[in-house]
Amino acid sequence: MRRGIEMKNKKYNISDIAKMLGVSESSVSRALNGTPGISDALRAKILAFIDEVGYRPNTLAQSLSKGRLNIIALILGDVRNPFYADLTFDIQRLLSESGYMVMLFNSEYDMTRELELIRLAEQFNFAGLILITAKESSTTARLQHLDMPVVLVNRILPHFDGSSVLLDNFKAGYIAVMHLLELGHSKIGFISGHSVSSASNQRYEGYRQALSNFGLSFHEEHMYESDLKIETGYQIAKDFVSQPEKPSAMIIVNDLTAIGFMDGCKQHGLCIPQNLSIVSFDNIRMSSLLGIELTTIDQHVDQMSEHAVALMLKQLSSETHRPERIVLDPTLIVRKTTAPI
Amino acid sequence: MRRGIEMKNKKYNISDIAKMLGVSESSVSRALNGTPGISDALRAKILAFIDEVGYRPNTLAQSLSKGRLNIIALILGDVRNPFYADLTFDIQRLLSESGYMVMLFNSEYDMTRELELIRLAEQFNFAGLILITAKESSTTARLQHLDMPVVLVNRILPHFDGSSVLLDNFKAGYIAVMHLLELGHSKIGFISGHSVSSASNQRYEGYRQALSNFGLSFHEEHMYESDLKIETGYQIAKDFVSQPEKPSAMIIVNDLTAIGFMDGCKQHGLCIPQNLSIVSFDNIRMSSLLGIELTTIDQHVDQMSEHAVALMLKQLSSETHRPERIVLDPTLIVRKTTAPI
DNA sequence: TTGTACGCGTTATCAG
DNA sequence: CTGATAACGCGTACAA
Numbered sequence: 001m002r003r004g005i006e007m008k009n010k011k012y013n014i015s016d017i018a019k020m021l022g023v024s025e026s027s028v029s030r031a032l033n034g035t036p037g038i039s040d041a042l043r044a045k046i047l048a049f050i051d052e053v054g055y056r057p058n059t060l061a062q063s064l065s066k067g068r069l070n071i072i073a074l075i076l077g078d079v080r081n082p083f084y085a086d087l088t089f090d091i092q093r094l095l096s097e098s099g100y101m102v103m104l105f106n107s108e109y110d111m112t113r114e115l116e117l118i119r120l121a122e123q124f125n126f127a128g129l130i131l132i133t134a135k136e137s138s139t140t141a142r143l144q145h146l147d148m149p150v151v152l153v154n155r156i157l158p159h160f161d162g163s164s165v166l167l168d169n170f171k172a173g174y175i176a177v178m179h180l181l182e183l184g185h186s187k188i189g190f191i192s193g194h195s196v197s198s199a200s201n202q203r204y205e206g207y208r209q210a211l212s213n214f215g216l217s218f219h220e221e222h223m224y225e226s227d228l229k230i231e232t233g234y235q236i237a238k239d240f241v242s243q244p245e246k247p248s249a250m251i252i253v254n255d256l257t258a259i260g261f262m263d264g265c266k267q268h269g270l271c272i273p274q275n276l277s278i279v280s281f282d283n284i285r286m287s288s289l290l291g292i293e294l295t296t297i298d299q300h301v302d303q304m305s306e307h308a309v310a311l312m313l314k315q316l317s318s319e320t321h322r323p324e325r326i327v328l329d330p331t332l333i334v335r336k337t338t339a340p341i
Numbered sequence: 342m343r344r345g346i347e348m349k350n351k352k353y354n355i356s357d358i359a360k361m362l363g364v365s366e367s368s369v370s371r372a373l374n375g376t377p378g379i380s381d382a383l384r385a386k387i388l389a390f391i392d393e394v395g396y397r398p399n400t401l402a403q404s405l406s407k408g409r410l411n412i413i414a415l416i417l418g419d420v421r422n423p424f425y426a427d428l429t430f431d432i433q434r435l436l437s438e439s440g441y442m443v444m445l446f447n448s449e450y451d452m453t454r455e456l457e458l459i460r461l462a463e464q465f466n467f468a469g470l471i472l473i474t475a476k477e478s479s480t481t482a483r484l485q486h487l488d489m490p491v492v493l494v495n496r497i498l499p500h501f502d503g504s505s506v507l508l509d510n511f512k513a514g515y516i517a518v519m520h521l522l523e524l525g526h527s528k529i530g531f532i533s534g535h536s537v538s539s540a541s542n543q544r545y546e547g548y549r550q551a552l553s554n555f556g557l558s559f560h561e562e563h564m565y566e567s568d569l570k571i572e573t574g575y576q577i578a579k580d581f582v583s584q585p586e587k588p589s590a591m592i593i594v595n596d597l598t599a600i601g602f603m604d605g606c607k608q609h610g611l612c613i614p615q616n617l618s619i620v621s622f623d624n625i626r627m628s629s630l631l632g633i634e635l636t637t638i639d640q641h642v643d644q645m646s647e648h649a650v651a652l653m654l655k656q657l658s659s660e661t662h663r664p665e666r667i668v669l670d671p672t673l674i675v676r677k678t679t680a681p682i
Numbered sequence: 683t684t685g686t687a688c689g690c691g692t693t694a695t696c697a698g
Numbered sequence: 699c700t701g702a703t704a705a706c707g708c709g710t711a712c713a714a
Contacts, residue, residue, distance in 0.1 A: 011463075013707055024685045029709060039683060056464040060410060061707035064401045064690050071444070079433075080426045089421050092447055101461075103412070104445040106433060120442075122352075123397040230626060263631045285571060290604045291632025354691055365701040370693060380699060402691030405706050 012055045021049055032057060063125065072312065073121045075105045075114060076132040081228055081256060082284040083301065087132060087153065090305035098313055100127060107133050109194055109227060118142050128312050131155065149315035153308050154299070156198040163315060165307040165326040167299045169199050172330035173206025173251070176279040176297060179332055180249045181214060184341040185277060189222030189247040191236060191257055200253050203281065207251055222247045226257040233257035237264025248341050249277040255287045255296055262292070262337070273339035283333055293336040300328050353396045362390055373398060404466065412442045413653065414462045417473040418450045422569055422597060423625040424642065428473060428494065431646035439654055441468060448474050450535055450568065459483050469653050472496065490656035494649050495640070497539040504656060506648040506667040508640045510540050513671035514547025514592070517620040517638060520673055521590045522555060525682040526618060528588040530563030532577060532598055541594050544622065548592055563588045571601035578605025589682050590618035596628045596637055603633070603678070614680035624674055634677040641669050 014032075018025045023046065030038040031046035063069040072095055076084045092102045103126070107114040114133060119142070121129050128149040140160045143150055152164035180188055190207055193200030211218050221243070226232045233256065240246070241264070252258040258280035262272055270276055280287070283298035307326045315321045355373075359366045364387065371379040372387035404410040413436055417425045433443045444467070448455040455474060460483070462470050469490040481501045484491055493505035521529055531548055534541030552559050562584070567573045574597065581587070582605070593599040599621035603613055611617055621628070624639035648667045656662050 014709095015707075025708080026685060026710075027683090030684095033709080035709090037683070042683080056460070058405075058707050059465045060401060060405045061690090062709075064399075064405050064692095065707080065709045067690070069401060078430065079420060080423065080430050082421065082423070082426075085421045085423075085426050088445070089419065089447060092420075092445065101444060101446075103442060104429070104433065105442075106430060119397065124400045230630075259627070259630065266631050286600075286627060289571075289600065289633075290607045292630075355693095356691075366692080367694085367701060367703095368699090371700090374693085376693090378699065383699085399691050402706090403693075405708095406691080406693040408706070 011058075012053060014057065017046075017050060017053070017055055020053075021046060067125065068127050069125050070099060071101045071103050071124075071126050072128045072130060073103045073105060073117070073124075073126045074130045074132070075107055075117050075121075077109045077228070078106050079104065081254075082286065083254065083256075083282045083299070084132065086284070086301045087305050087308075090302060091130065091309055094305065094309040095312070098309075109133065111139075111196065115139065115142060118146065121148070122146055128316060130308055130312060149312055151308050151311045151315075153304060154199050156202070161323055163311040163323045163325070165304055165311060165328070167199070167304070167328050167330055169202035169330075170206040170209070172281060172297050172299075173203035173208075174210045175206075175330060175332055176203075176251045176281075177207055177210035177214075179279060179295070179334070179338065180251070180277060181210075181216075183249075183277065183338060185247075185249040186216055187219070187222070187247040187249070188216070189219070189224070189250045191224040191226050191233070191250060191252040191261065193226060193228055193253040195225065203251075203253065219247070221245075222250075226253055228254050228256055230256050230260035230263075233260025233262075234264040235260075237261045237268070241265060241268040241270055246276070249279070249338070252278060252280040255280050255282040255284045255294055258294055258296070258337075259287070259292060262294075273337050277338040277341075279332075279338060281330075283331075288335065295335045295338040296333050298331040298333055300331070303328055352399075353394060355398065358387075358391060358394070358396050361394075362387060408466065409468050410466050411440060412444050412465075412467050413469045413471060414444045414446060414458070414465075414467045415471045415473070416446045416448055416455060416458050418569070419447050420445065422595075423627065424595065424597075424623045424640070425473065427625070427642045428646050428649075431643060432471065432650055435646065435650040436653070439650075450474065452480075452537065456480065456483060459487065462489070463487060469657060471649055471653060490653055492649050492652045492656075494645060495540050497543070502664055504652040504664045504666070506645055506652060506669070508540070508645070508669050508671055510543030510671075511547040511550070513622060513638045513640075514544035515551045516547075516671060516673055517544075517592045517622075518548055518551035518555075520620060520636070520675070520679065521592070521618060522551075522557075524590075524618065524679060526588075526590040527557055528560070528563070528590070529557065530560070530565070530588040530591045532565040532567050532574070532591060532593040532602065534567060534569055534594040536566065544592075544594065560588070562586075563591075567594055567598040569595050569597055571597050571604075574598035574601025574603075575605040576601075578602045578609070578611075582606060582609040582611055587617070590620070590679070593619060593621040596621050596623040596625045596635055599635055599637070599678075600628070600633060603635075614678050618680055618682075619678040620673075622671075624672075629676065636676045636679040637674050639672040639674050641672070644669055 014025050014028050018028050028046055031043040079085050079088055095102055105117050130151045132153040140157050150162045154166045192204050224236045258278055279295050281297045283296045287294040287296050355366050355369050359369050369387055372384040420426050446458050471492045473494040481498050491503045495507045533545050565577045599619055620636050622638045624637045628635040628637050
């Protein structure tokens with residue numbers, strides 16, 4: 001008996017409610033939104049009835065009328081990366097507390113795709129946009145054009161003057177080198193992220209600056225590039241172990257790459273930290289596991305997401321909110337992948 | 342100079358385009374949607390102009406008019422769990438290829454929250470709903486009422502007659518025991534998931550059935566319950582190691598719990614697999630890492646997401662599509678956490 | 683305080 | 699093939 005006698009399953013709209021109650025649509029609307037200009041008695045009566053019949057306003061129509069959708073788009077590289085998953089979870093939880101929903105997009109680190117997503121955000125009238133992904137300068141122009149609150153997370157964009165929260169990635173790269181220096185390392189390699197990632201680039205700059213400050217030489221052949229995945233770290237290790245001249249330490253753009261890299265090294269008999277020290281970035285949960293125990297640099301995901309949401313809500317509530325840039329301090333977590341040389 | 346001379350930043354709407362071109366809104370709409378009933382010449386002209394001025398239709402208005410939003414809601418427990426993150430990523434990629442966007446919700450395994458989310462889906466006119474989460478029977482009623490395509494992933498719901506794709510979780514639990522039996526184990530414990538998770542329950546049933554079939558006794562004191570998180574596995578291990586009488590093998594509801602559990606065991610000097618064999622479920626990427634190398638049961642995430650999307654698209658395209666239930670076969674992946682007793 | 687009428691941007695129906 | 703116009707459901711000035 002699919003769809004039996006009672007076809008009355010059709011959802012009520014505000015006009016139905018108004019008719020059934022013998023009042024006007026405006027009154028229903030006012031009762032619904034807590035708008036002033038309605039007697040307490042009528043409001044109570046309407047709300048009670050609404051609750052009874054289970055009426056809920058159509059969000060689409062509300063949004064079309066108001067010109068704003070209570071959805072915030074979250075664009076990031078790949079949610080399978082625990083760092084992003086943690087950010088996603090926190091941001092989603094915090095925003096939902098303020099009545100916003102989150103639309104998730106994985107750009108897969110593809111610039112073209114990302115630009116397309118921003119365009120999509122525009123035609124969708126999202127309430128706001130949170131970007132956590134690599135990008136090029138052409139993005140800036142499109143963002144300025146966007147006319148909706150934007151928050152950049154852990155990324156710098158040239159000429160972008162909106163709000164952002166990020167780790168001091170330069171410092172992060174710098175203290176990674178410092179830690180290794182103190183352990184006596186002088187030949188230090190680097191695995192970077194995508195060349196368009198400002199976070200990766202800044203870490204690299206910090207690394208180069210530290211090398212330079214302490215008179216250490218830089219070797220192009222000890223540079224690799226990763227796309228932040230475990231598998232890639234593993235592949236890089238294969239190449240790495242076959243090199244005749246190896247550095248005694250590697251700084252690696254993220255924990256996931258480092259974990260894959262270590263896996264590959266171990267498989268080829270390279271012991272960590274006896275033969276090679278490793279420092280990476282993120283401090284994802286699994287980096288503390290027995291058998292992994294990465295020395296890594298914490299990005300303070302919790303603070304990052306809190307600030308990101310706070311910045312977004314500020315812009316959402318006041319039109320005239322001036323942009324803020326919040327910079328978090330990196331924290332070195334020493335575990336067991338670094339040792340004196 | 343915020344908002345300089347050119348305030349003309351306002352987005353064009355279909356009426357603007359029509360006027361500028363001296364045609365009717367209907368023609369623009371037809372050109373846009375590939376609707377028949379317009380000459381090729383006019384269509385080309387309109388499309389060219391639209392492309393030039395960069396006009397894009399307002400999706401909200403489209404949806405309100407059509408009564409359907411091209412967004413599919415994805416409700417799951419916690420995206421920080423790699424199993425869910427993988428599903429999310431795949432589902433999002435596949436659906437976006439068909440022009441749908443994905444709205445992500447973390448129910449945090451909370452039934453109340455989940456029901457609220459389903460209600461939200463209703464008032465939002467989503468195109469469809471994909472559910473990957475634990476739930477109780479009261480959910481079914483609400484789903485039937487929903488009047489939008491629903492696909493259940495890896496969950497069974499009493500009296501639910503919609504489409505679903507799931508692992509044969511009973512068999513999964515059964516073959517976990519079989520594997521341990523072949524290695525000579527007879528005292529086998531079990532760490533389950535949330536009591537409302539049908540996946541966990543089915544695995545447990547398979548486990549009990551296998552024990553019973555082979556005359557092994559069941560011991561209540563070797564049962565634990567996890568919320569699928571690493572930390573929880575770790576906590577359980579603390580309790581486990583202090584037990585005077587231990588089983589020689591444990592079956593654990595998911596890889597994450599198993600990883601935390603192993604971590605805790607190792608920390609207390611319990612060697613795996615020498616002192617304790619472990620079989621878990623999921624086969625997430627990190628379970629194959631050196632130093633972890635879990636013996637686990639693969640759920641075939643890729644197939645699961647492909648089927649989920651296919652089932653959704655089928656329902657979306659044809660009103661009269663009858664529900665399908667797809668059952669995937671579990672695959673045992675033997676690594677290094679199981680050994681002969 | 684309450685109700686009326688119009689606008690939001692698009693699609694769909696029906697004339698021409 | 700093309701164009702005017704009525705929905706879609708709700709918010710909101712404006713009028714009563």
